[in-house]
Amino acid sequence: MAGLPPYANLGNHLWFYTFRTICFLIFFFLIFPILVIIPLSFNAQQLFTFTPDMLLLKPSAYSLMHYQDFFSNSDWQRALRNSFRIAPVATILSVTLGTIAAIGLSSSKMPYRKAVTAILISPMIVPLIISAAGMYFFYSNIGISGTYWAVVLAHAALGTPFVIITITATLSGFDQSLVRAAANMGAGPIRTFFSVQMPLILPGVISGGLFAFITSFDDVVVKFVGSASLTTLPWQMFTGLREQISLTILAVATLMVAISICLLLTLEILRRRNEAMRTGRPG
Numbered sequence: 001m002a003g004l005p006p007y008a009n010l011g012n013h014l015w016f017y018t019f020r021t022i023c024f025l026i027f028f029f030l031i032f033p034i035l036v037i038i039p040l041s042f043n044a045q046q047l048f049t050f051t052p053d054m055l056l057l058k059p060s061a062y063s064l065m066h067y068q069d070f071f072s073n074s075d076w077q078r079a080l081r082n083s084f085r086i087a088p089v090a091t092i093l094s095v096t097l098g099t100i101a102a103i104g105l106s107s108s109k110m111p112y113r114k115a116v117t118a119i120l121i122s123p124m125i126v127p128l129i130i131s132a133a134g135m136y137f138f139y140s141n142i143g144i145s146g147t148y149w150a151v152v153l154a155h156a157a158l159g160t161p162f163v164i165i166t167i168t169a170t171l172s173g174f175d176q177s178l179v180r181a182a183a184n185m186g187a188g189p190i191r192t193f194f195s196v197q198m199p200l201i202l203p204g205v206i207s208g209g210l211f212a213f214i215t216s217f218d219d220v221v222v223k224f225v226g227s228a229s230l231t232t233l234p235w236q237m238f239t240g241l242r243e244q245i246s247l248t249i250l251a252v253a254t255l256m257v258a259i260s261i262c263l264l265l266t267l268e269i270l271r272r273r274n275e276a277m278r279t280g281r282p283g
Contacts, residue, residue, distance in 0.1 A: 034257060041066055041250035048247070066251040076248065079236035086148070086232060087216040090155035094212035097156070098163025099205055103197070105164070106171040117168075121161040131158065132224035139225055146227040154225045159212030166211060170204025203270040210263050210270075218256065 004016055044063035045051060053061035070076045104110055105117055123131055135154045139145040174197070182192040198205070220234045231239070233252060240249045 037250045038254050038257070041247060041254045043247055046245075046247060048245070048250075066247045067255075069246075069248045070251050070255075073248070075231075076233075076236060076252065079231045079233045082230055083217055083232045086151055086155060086230070087213050090152045090159060090216040091209050091213045093152065093156035094159035094163050094216075095205060095209045098160045098208055098212070099167055101160070102164050102167035102171060103193075105168055106174070117164075120164055123158050124161040128158075128219075128221060132221045135221065136224045145225055146230075148230060150225045151221075151230055151232075154221050155216035155219055156212075158219060158221065159215040162211035162215060163205075163208030166208035167201060167204045170201045170207075174200060203273050207267050207270045210267055214260060214263055217259070 004012060008016070039054070040048065040050065042062040042064065043051065043054065044061050044065065051061055101120055105113055105120075110116070132154075135150075135157070136145060139150045139154075144150045178196050178200075179192055182196050187195065217232075218234055220232075220238055226232075226235070233256065237249050237252060240246055
């Protein structure tokens, strides 16, 4: 039987099927609510339920009208432009800060390394509403609340912990003797980083950047530190659910799910490449 050795006993068989059943139920619990919105986004009517014709798979029951509304509605397009204005810049800041922090934390000479790591990744642990409130009061005191850079800095602060964790994991398998060899040959710290370290940890850097981009693209903290002119897609979706019920929200959600899937597939490819580079086996 596939997955079980020939000498497996009854207990092994029971655990084999029980474990897979539990995994399937968890997968179903997490994924099914997301899958439901995809066919609903093609509903030809303004209803958040499956119509009888949809259940019968009649072509007339499905339409692209909600996607057309998204690409033609000025509010949605402004939100889309804002998301693509904010997320890339926040990602660059997150990758820059996260890479520097991860390299420092990977050094055995770093004092209070565990305490510093806990502080740097705290935005992942602290509830978002607390982080958003703190950012609002902080940015208000320094006079940048409601500006573009306030939103970018807020998203960068939330995305940096993902970069730190990803790159730190990549650096755990890095051979520090390569850095010492480069130093012995006269290379300075900056040249050593770009010529030796960066090529080897690049998959981890890109993976962390993708995580930071997803965090920024899907985050609604902009509602607290931004302004009406900086409405992003998640904020527009939140406003739409509160003020008007439109299936365009489901169309946008479907597009965001598709983008997330593409980014996650890219992350998996990079993870396998990084593992192959560390083990010397083909990916």
